[in-house]
Amino acid sequence: MKFSVMISEGPYTHQASDTAYNFTKAALEDGHECFRIFFYHDGVNNGTRLASPPQDDRNIVNRWSALAKEHKLDLVLCVAAAQRRGIADADEAKRNGKNADNIAPGFRISGLGQLIEAGIQSDRLITFGD
Numbered sequence: 001m002k003f004s005v006m007i008s009e010g011p012y013t014h015q016a017s018d019t020a021y022n023f024t025k026a027a028l029e030d031g032h033e034c035f036r037i038f039f040y041h042d043g044v045n046n047g048t049r050l051a052s053p054p055q056d057d058r059n060i061v062n063r064w065s066a067l068a069k070e071h072k073l074d075l076v077l078c079v080a081a082a083q084r085r086g087i088a089d090a091d092e093a094k095r096n097g098k099n100a101d102n103i104a105p106g107f108r109i110s111g112l113g114q115l116i117e118a119g120i121q122s123d124r125l126i127t128f129g130d
Contacts, residue, residue, distance in 0.1 A: 001027075001032050001033070001123045001124065002032070002033040002034075002035050002121070002122045002123045002124075003024075003027055003032055003033070003034050003035065003122055003123065003124050003125075003126060004034070004035045004036045004037070004038065004118035004119065004121070004122040004124070004125045004126070005020050005023070005024055005034065005036075005037045005038070005125075005126050005127075005128065006037075006038045006039075006040055006043075006115060006118075006125060006126070006127045006128070007020045007037065007038070007039050007040070007043040007046060007127075007128045007129055008039075008040045008041040008042065008043045008127065008128070008129035008130055009041075009042055009043055009128070009129030009130065010042040010043065010045040010046070011045055011046045011051065011060035011061060012053070012060070013042065014129060016043070016128040016129035017043070017046050017060050017064075017128070017129075018058075018060065019128055020037070020126075020128040021060065021063055021064060021067065023126065023128075024037065024067065024073075025067060028067075028071050034071065034073055035074070035118055035121050035122045036073075036074045036076060036114065036117075036118040036121075036122075037064070037068075037073055037074065037075050037076065038076050038078070038114060038115045038118055039075070039076065039077045039078065039081075039107075040078045040081055040115070041078075041081055041129070041130075042081075042085070042129075043078075043081070043129060044077045044078060044081045044082045044085055044087050045085060045087070046060060046061060046064055047061065047064075047075065047077045047082070047087060047103055047104050047107035048061065048087050048102050048103070048104060049061065049102055049103060049104040049105070050102045051104075061104050062104075064104070064106065064107075065104050065105045065106040065107070066106075068106035068107075069105070069106055073106070074108075075106050075107045075108065076107075076108055076109070076110050076114045076115075077103070077107055077108070077109045077110075078109075078110075078111070078112060078115070079092070079109050079110060079111050080111075080112075082109055083096070086102075087102060087103060087109075088101050088102060088103065088109070089101050089103040089107075089108065089109050091109075092109055
């Protein structure tokens with residue numbers, strides 16, 4: 001089965017990101033395909049490379065980056081939600097007159113069209129968070 005996942009909660013404020021990560025990892029290990037992971041609303045905070053959790057805590061951002069690298073996942077941050085929360089890749093930072101970017105490895109920024117496409121291309125679009 002081909003899945004896409006949408007996450008709309010931040011990495012440390014709600015269990016949604018952990019649950020989505022565990023679901024995605026288990027689905028891939030069971031031989032399913034994952035078309036896209038789309039981060040929306042506060043979920044875009046899963047894609048900042050500036051997160052620095054304590055050493056004895058899980059690093060959710062690094063988990064997503066590693067899973068994306070291992071399985072060639074498409075991790076997409078909603079551009080409007082990312083801009084509102086100060087998350088930018090090099091192109092967005094330049095376009096908005098910022099002097100730095102903070103997007104984590106494996107993530108990219110794009111629009112809601114990517115979420116619509118994920119729903120069309122997948123057998124199931126599963127949402128985690130409000």
